[in-house]
Amino acid sequence: MVPTSYFLVLSAILFGLGVIAFIFKRNILTIFMSIELMLNAVNLAFVSFSRLLGQLQGQVFVFFVIVVAAAEAAVGLAIIILIHRNRGTLNVEKVDSLKD
């Protein structure tokens, strides 16, 4: 079988790539996708620990994370549509009215 640490290393790499995407991307939709990537990395760690400890609670938490991600995607995408309607852009650098 595959050692658990392999899965945890992969989870850490995916989370880090999600953080990098969150910081470097300029399109608000892609930033949102990088949040989903980080949630997926956390789910992988949950499932690995659930398997290692022989307890199913980890998988139950994965379902709750997926539900929260779905709710977040619905509300977040509605906000993105609103931003696009009001400002005509998806670039986060142009959505800076709180700065002035």
Add this chain to the structure above:
Amino acid sequence: MNTMITPQIAIFLILAAVTVAGAVSLILQRHPIHSALSLIVVMVALAGLYLLQGAEFVAAVQIIVYAGAIMVLFIFVIMLLNAGEEERTNVSRLARFVGVPLGIVFLLEVAYWIGRATAHLGTAPPEMVSTRDLSSLLFREYVFPFELTSFLILIALLGALVLARREESN
């Protein structure tokens, strides 16, 4: 720890390579629709990794809800807004030549230390978890949080509807 490549480890390495390649592609692609397709690749490969760990139901839910529903919502919005290519912004020279390598080094270091710190955990016991046990846990012990999530979904639905509605008056 033996370093022999068993079939499971070979499958893990292939799926891990696909996952990391998809995540890197998400960062490098300029068009949001290409990023979304890369993310779908990541999610399908992760479902394979869940299967490898004997979590069949989580793998099915991953495909159905994440790759099926959430990403369709994303692609729907990308199409609806006709999102074009990301504009190239002038990243400062310091960020490009110091920040990017530092970020990559930090990422690899964190991954390395997590690997070092958890290497003693070894492999998981081979017994399989059954979907029946999972469902009885979800609907007995965690039935109250489960019901709460349905309220959460309902409120998110209402919120999305109210936010995205076009206002008629004016």
